[in-house]
Every structure is written in C-alpha cells, then in structure tokens.
Amino acid sequence: MSATVKSEVRSQTREEPARRVRTEWVSSLVELGVASSLWVLTLSRVDVRAMTDLGLVSVLPWTAWAALALMAFSFARALGRRTSPGWLLTGYPLALCALVFSTPPILYGVPRYSWAWKHAGIVDFIDRTGAVDPQVDVLSVYHSWPGFFAANAMLSDLAGFDTSLSYAAWAEPLLNLLALAAVLALIRAFTTDARTIAVGGWLFVLGNWVGQGYFSPQGINYVWYLIVLTVLLRWFPGRPAPSAPDLGAARRVGLCAVVLLLLVSIVSTHQLTPVITLLVLVALVVLRQTSLRSLPFFMVVVLGAWVLYVAEPFTRTELREALSEVGTVGSNLESTLIGYGTASAGQVLVSLSTRVFTLVFCLMAALGLLTSLRSGRRDRAALVLAVVPFLMVGFSTYGNEVLFRAYLFAMPGLAFFAACLLWPPGTPAVRRRAALVGVVTVPLMVGSGLAQFGNDRQYHFSPEEVAAAEFVYDNAPPDSLLIEGSRNYPSQFRNYERFTYVPINREDPEDIQRILDDPERVMTRWMSDTDTYRASYLIITRSQVDATTALGEIPGDGLLGIEAALRSSPGFRVVFENRDATVFELATAAGGEAP
Missing domain, CATH: 3.40.50 (Rossmann fold)
Known part of the structure; x- marks a missing residue:
C-alpha cells in the first residue's frame, strides 16, 4: 500500500469519530428543538377556562405530555453518550425551565398570583410619590423593605413603562432561569462531573414547585442568595481545592464587594431571606466551608440596623407576635396545611400530591447523601444547604408558608444529593444509568406539574x-x-x-x-x-x-x-x-x- 493511500486511510479513520460526534450533537439538538416546538404549539390548543380544581394539568392535551416525555428521553440519551459535552447536557434543564415557566405568561398574558399585582401597587406608589411610607395602613411591611420596589420603579421610568405590570408576567421565566443558572454554577462547587451537574439542574427545575420565582422580592432575593453561596463556595472555600481558580488580589476584592452588596440588598428587600442567609453563613463558617469568616458578623450588623432602625415602625408592632412563634414547631408546621374537611376533592388531591412529591424528593436526597457517604465523599457544604434552611420551622409560621419556604431554600442541596443518587460523581456514561434518569423523570414531571400548576384555576x-x-x-x-x-x-x-x-x-x-x-x-x-x-x-x-x-x-x-x-x-x-x-x-x- 502506498504512503498516499495509508495517509488517506488514517485521515478517514480520524474523521469518522468526529463526524459521529457531530451527528450525535445534532441529533440531541433536533430532539430538543422538536420537544420545545411541540410544547409551544400545544399551548395554542389549551382552553384555560376549562380548568378544573386540578389546575393547568387538567387541560393540557396529550401532545404536551408527549413533548415532556420526548425531552426526558432525549436528555437520557444525551447522558448515556460518552461524547455529550457539558454545554449540551446543561442545555436540557435550561430548556425545560424556559418552557415550564414561560407557559403562564404565554397562556394568561398577565401576571398570575394576586400578590404580583399588589407588588406592582407598591411600585406604583413609589413612582407616584418618590418615597415610601412605613406608616401606611395597607401593605406597610413592603414600605419597610422597599429595595425590590424602588428598583422596579426606577426600571419602569428608565424603560418608559407606565406600570411595572407591562413586564411583570415575564419576571417568572426570567427569575427562574437566573436561579437555575446560579444553581448549576453552585453545584460545580461540589463536583466537576458534567453529568451530575446536569442531572442536579434537571431535578432542581422539577422540584422547584413552591412558586416564589415570580414578580416578587422573594423571587429576586432567592437569586441573590444563590449567587452569594456560589461565590463563597467556588472562590472562597474553606480549603482551596487543586482545581480552584487562582484569584488575584483585585479579583478577590471585587468578588468580596459583590457579596457584601448582595447581602445588603437581601437585607433591604425581604424579611425571611436575610434570616436564612445568616443561618447558612454561620453554619458554613463553623464547619470551615468558607474562608470569609467575618460575613456572619457583617450580616448581623446590617440586619440588626435595618430591623431596629429602618424598619422600626413595622417591627415595633409586629416583633412581639413574631417572637411568640419561636420554638412552636408543631403549630408552625400545622399552619401549612389546608382545611381538608372543607376543601374540594380536586384541591385535596393537589395538596396531597404536592406533599407526597416533596417527601419523595427529600427521600431521594437522603438516599443520595447515603450514597455519597458510602463512596467516601464528605459534602459538608451541600449538607448545610440542604438541612439548615429547615431550622426556620422553629422560628416562625411566616404567613403559614414557612415549611414550603424552607424547602425552597434547601432545594440546591437537595437537588445535588438527589443527583448523586441518580448519577454519582465520577460515573461514566452508562446507558443503564441514563435509562434510570429517564424512568424516574416521568413520574417526577407529573408530580411537579400538579404541584406547580395545580392551583392555577384560581391563580390566573x-x-x-x-x-x-x-x-x-x-x-x-x-x-x-x-x-x-x-x-x-x-x-x-x-x-x-x-x-x-x-x-x-x-x-x-x-x-x-x-x-x-x-x-x-x-x-x-x-x-x-x-x-x-x-x-x-x-x-x-x-x-x-x-x-x-x-x-x-x-x-x-x-x-x-x-x-x-x-x-x-x-x-x-x-x-x-x-x-x-x-x-x-x-x-x-x-x-x-x-x-
């Protein structure tokens, strides 16, 4: 065989794997595009007026479920291929998140949840008067934590909107996508395995049913909370990992400034998020999971100053009632339950399904934690994120929502450990493991749909x-x-x-x-x-x-x-x-x- 022929054979041999890889990538992208297109086209056939007490899932045609099943199937296939790059794998949870949380504004055209409209009312007040009034009789708490509303009043003016309702409906997909992006970056602090990261993001989207990622102070504060944790655990870990990026002095100062600014924003924007953030920071410092050990002291000073001085008109009247709820774990938990004796059969089913779904998700996380421990991993930081938020149950009912809010803040840690159960870090591309992810995803999608949209008959x-x-x-x-x-x-x-x-x-x-x-x-x-x-x-x-x-x-x-x-x-x-x-x-x- 001549040298020329041998050279051509070697060239073809090298090109065939590359061609196969490109074909697999294109196949995944086509499958993802078909599933997304099918979902969007399906929405034009949905009659929201026909909703029952099971919410939006009661009017979704079979093509919507087919679109979700196709996306789950495609995600599992991509996980099972050794050649799937990280950007392609993380594209699946991002696409799922965009589809799920863009559905309400597409179908309804206006913000769902009555509280979104009340939040627009506070923005309107600030826009009209140029100030807040902590002494106002209605919704006075928002005037004591006005960061979110003041920012939106400025945004509305700069963008030329007559009201924040012009864009409020689309805050839901935007804030949830930002939260997911932060979670994907946060999980990277626990593992560099692209498949574990992608599965963690996928499970985060499915488990994020609490419905706080809408036009609200909680929605943006949750994003700030996740960004703070990401910066601390990736760039300021307690024990720098060999793979940790080498930061110069200027970048360290810049990142510290970002963290401090976000903490001040968290304190000035919401009542619950600063408390949970403080608890998590204390736990991370005590367990030596971050090198920025003065942050809890900074948080205590800023939070104390805000509560005792800036929000004093509100806390003066509400502090005694808030303190009376400290330690009453049983009554705080009972306050989260609806009246099963008076609610409709559909709402009882939605409520029970939501609780079963949440328990199953937490059980998956617990089994994932055991899997990590058996493999010799000690994911202390992730354990802090998954457990510490539930301490809030002993402090307050928070408007009968404290258990759900605690679950929301624990979601990044829970999603990571659940991902460790389905795809432990270091596991190579195995079709049987990928098939398991696909099989588990289908019932999780049904449960997530009921939990996320089961109340939409009254929420829209x-x-x-x-x-x-x-x-x-x-x-x-x-x-x-x-x-x-x-x-x-x-x-x-x-x-x-x-x-x-x-x-x-x-x-x-x-x-x-x-x-x-x-x-x-x-x-x-x-x-x-x-x-x-x-x-x-x-x-x-x-x-x-x-x-x-x-x-x-x-x-x-x-x-x-x-x-x-x-x-x-x-x-x-x-x-x-x-x-x-x-x-x-x-x-x-x-x-x-x-x-």
Whole structure:
C-alpha cells in the first residue's frame, strides 16, 4: 500500500469519530428543538377556562405530555453518550425551565398570583410619590423593605413603562432561569462531573414547585442568595481545592464587594431571606466551608440596623407576635396545611400530591447523601444547604408558608444529593444509568406539574377580571370602601393606599354565615356608611369564586349566592359587568331612593 493511500486511510479513520460526534450533537439538538416546538404549539390548543380544581394539568392535551416525555428521553440519551459535552447536557434543564415557566405568561398574558399585582401597587406608589411610607395602613411591611420596589420603579421610568405590570408576567421565566443558572454554577462547587451537574439542574427545575420565582422580592432575593453561596463556595472555600481558580488580589476584592452588596440588598428587600442567609453563613463558617469568616458578623450588623432602625415602625408592632412563634414547631408546621374537611376533592388531591412529591424528593436526597457517604465523599457544604434552611420551622409560621419556604431554600442541596443518587460523581456514561434518569423523570414531571400548576384555576386572572379591577380604580374616589369576595383577584395595583379593603372570606365564620343568611341587609349596612367612606363598591370575580369554593372558605352557594341576592335586590345596582366579574354599588349612590 502506498504512503498516499495509508495517509488517506488514517485521515478517514480520524474523521469518522468526529463526524459521529457531530451527528450525535445534532441529533440531541433536533430532539430538543422538536420537544420545545411541540410544547409551544400545544399551548395554542389549551382552553384555560376549562380548568378544573386540578389546575393547568387538567387541560393540557396529550401532545404536551408527549413533548415532556420526548425531552426526558432525549436528555437520557444525551447522558448515556460518552461524547455529550457539558454545554449540551446543561442545555436540557435550561430548556425545560424556559418552557415550564414561560407557559403562564404565554397562556394568561398577565401576571398570575394576586400578590404580583399588589407588588406592582407598591411600585406604583413609589413612582407616584418618590418615597415610601412605613406608616401606611395597607401593605406597610413592603414600605419597610422597599429595595425590590424602588428598583422596579426606577426600571419602569428608565424603560418608559407606565406600570411595572407591562413586564411583570415575564419576571417568572426570567427569575427562574437566573436561579437555575446560579444553581448549576453552585453545584460545580461540589463536583466537576458534567453529568451530575446536569442531572442536579434537571431535578432542581422539577422540584422547584413552591412558586416564589415570580414578580416578587422573594423571587429576586432567592437569586441573590444563590449567587452569594456560589461565590463563597467556588472562590472562597474553606480549603482551596487543586482545581480552584487562582484569584488575584483585585479579583478577590471585587468578588468580596459583590457579596457584601448582595447581602445588603437581601437585607433591604425581604424579611425571611436575610434570616436564612445568616443561618447558612454561620453554619458554613463553623464547619470551615468558607474562608470569609467575618460575613456572619457583617450580616448581623446590617440586619440588626435595618430591623431596629429602618424598619422600626413595622417591627415595633409586629416583633412581639413574631417572637411568640419561636420554638412552636408543631403549630408552625400545622399552619401549612389546608382545611381538608372543607376543601374540594380536586384541591385535596393537589395538596396531597404536592406533599407526597416533596417527601419523595427529600427521600431521594437522603438516599443520595447515603450514597455519597458510602463512596467516601464528605459534602459538608451541600449538607448545610440542604438541612439548615429547615431550622426556620422553629422560628416562625411566616404567613403559614414557612415549611414550603424552607424547602425552597434547601432545594440546591437537595437537588445535588438527589443527583448523586441518580448519577454519582465520577460515573461514566452508562446507558443503564441514563435509562434510570429517564424512568424516574416521568413520574417526577407529573408530580411537579400538579404541584406547580395545580392551583392555577384560581391563580390566573382573565382579561375580564382585569377590566373590572381597572374600572374600580379608575372610578372609585379616594376614601372608598372596596368589599371583595376574597383578595384572590387583580387588586391594589394602582393608587392602592387610597381605599379600605374588606374581603368577605376573611371575616369570622359567624359573620360569613350572617352575610349568607341575608346578603342584602348586611351589605346595605356595610356600604351605607357615608360618614366614613365617600363611596362603596362590592367586587365579585371568577377567581374569587374559584378560590373560595376550592378551599371551602364560604359555605353553601358562596359568593354566587351573594351575587344572585344582590342582583335581585332593588337596593343595589350593577355598575360594571362582564362574564367574569360584577361590581355593585348601592342604588342610593346613583341618586335613587333608599329601599
């Protein structure tokens, strides 16, 4: 054989593996693109008005589940290939995150969760007045921790938006993608195995059902929390690893400045995040997992100064109640449970499924921890992240959400240990191991869907409900009384401090029953107080009805019974109406005679 022929043979031999690798990469990208396209196309067939008490999963067609199954199958195939690069593997959790959390703004067009609208109301207040008012009667806590709202007021002005609602709906995919990116970088502090990192990110997306990554102070503070941990554990570990980057003095100072700035931002933006951050920092320093050992002292000084001085008007009245919850672990846990005796069957199923899903996820993390210990790994920093946030259960109920918030903050550590169970660091590309990831992913997707979107029948708002709320805020004079079926509708997003709000579902059970027995008499008495209020309105919307019915907050015919009684009464007049909302006022308010 001639030298030329031998050279051509060697060249072809080298090119064939490279060609095969490129083909495998293209195949994965095509599969990922098909799954993503199928999901997006499926959303055009979803009728959100047909949702049941099982939420969004009740109206997803089979093509949506096929898209998720295809993505899981493609991810497993990529994991099983030795040639799959890290960027391709991490692309899967990023794509899944983008699809899942872009679904609400695509389907609903406006922010879900009533609190997102209230947050926009604080931004509106700051934009109008140029200041905060800690003495305001409604939502005063936000005026004591205004960092998020002040930043958005500035952003709205700079971008030329009339209101932060112009972009608030898209905060959900943005904040969740930022959180995932930070988690992927954080897991790299525990292992350099690209497959373990990718599986950890994948599980983080599936396990992140708590729903705090929306237009909220918690959403952005969670990102800041993750970035702080990433910087500490990757660039300032307790014992520098051989693979740790060699930082110069200037970069060390710069990174320290970033950490300090983020900690100040965390303290000024939210009430719970600084406490959990402090607990985690203390644990990391005590266990010598970071070299920045003065950070807990810095955090104590900044947090103490903020609570005792800046937020003093709020803490002066609320501190005693907060201290009374310290140590009451049992009651703090019980406060997170819904009333199973009054909730609808669908909501009970969603609640139970969410809790089972969470327990399974934590069990996977525990088994992953045992796997790591048996292999000789001592992931102390990851253990701190997975365990320490749950200490908050002994400190507060935090609005009946403390257990879920603790789970949210523990998610990075839990996701890493769960990934260690499915793909221990150092495991080569093995098809059987990849198949296991795919098989486990499918039921996790179903559980995650129920947990993430199981309450969307009441969490999403239609354009008709928004129109009704805008009518009220456009026409109600200052010092008006706004009676609401519940607070679960788009409210308090404009000039919110000018009104008094009375949600019916928050009245004592005896008072709710009196309203149901004679809605006309009770509402007439409430709405005829002209000495206190310049005008009075009663707002009943679809989401209010769905929420109070699903949770069993108002018995019998509930808000629909109240609406029917007032419609048939000559003492009330409908001033606004569409298929999803009705706004009443007293007939005498329009110049008529008293009934």
